[in-house]
Amino acid sequence: MKLGWIAGLGLALSTPAYAGGGASFIDGVWVGKGTFQMGDKVHSCGDIKMKFVGSETSYQVHEAHMVCEELGKQTFTEVDKFTIDNDGTITFVEGTATNLKPNTKVGSVKGQSLVTLNPIDDVKIDDIKMRLDGDVLIYDQIASAPGQTPDYSLVAILTKEPPAKQATGGNK
Numbered sequence: 001m002k003l004g005w006i007a008g009l010g011l012a013l014s015t016p017a018y019a020g021g022g023a024s025f026i027d028g029v030w031v032g033k034g035t036f037q038m039g040d041k042v043h044s045c046g047d048i049k050m051k052f053v054g055s056e057t058s059y060q061v062h063e064a065h066m067v068c069e070e071l072g073k074q075t076f077t078e079v080d081k082f083t084i085d086n087d088g089t090i091t092f093v094e095g096t097a098t099n100l101k102p103n104t105k106v107g108s109v110k111g112q113s114l115v116t117l118n119p120i121d122d123v124k125i126d127d128i129k130m131r132l133d134g135d136v137l138i139y140d141q142i143a144s145a146p147g148q149t150p151d152y153s154l155v156a157i158l159t160k161e162p163p164a165k166q167a168t169g170g171n172k
Helices: 163-168
Strands: 028-038 041-054 058-068 072-076 080-084 089-095 105-110 113-119 125-133 136-144 152-160
Touching: 028 058, 028 136, 041 152
Parallel strands: none
Antiparallel strands: 028 041, 028 152, 041 058, 058 072, 058 080, 080 089, 089 105, 105 113, 113 125, 125 136, 136 152
16 A cells, blocks of 8 residues: 655645745654554554655655554655745655656745645545644544545654664664
């Protein structure tokens, strides 16, 4: 099963916002727990890990994994690259698991909140929101056709893994 983890992202948001620090706030390895829904089943995920590279002018999604009850461990190795304009507009550059064309405007970043929308096909979209509040990154992703039960959704509460642990590749 492929979740399309932030895999490519489409459709620009209608209101640009000043980027400020861009995606610097998501830079690092994030670990935590969450809930994953697929169809009519909801699973508790006791181990979620995501890696982002973020700066004022760009960000990259590097990898992720999650371990959820009844599903076991799922690993995602897609690498997706984006640029961030001065007004906060996010533009897709390239990715390994997407049909998006380069230079597609996909969302916006404002303060410590990043939002992207990705057309999956002619009807479905992948809606991703990330917001940093204090030391906690709230990750919210929904893939669905508007008004339909999502194909899948993930809500995760994450904290940044300490740099020493990141360098050794250890888990929280």
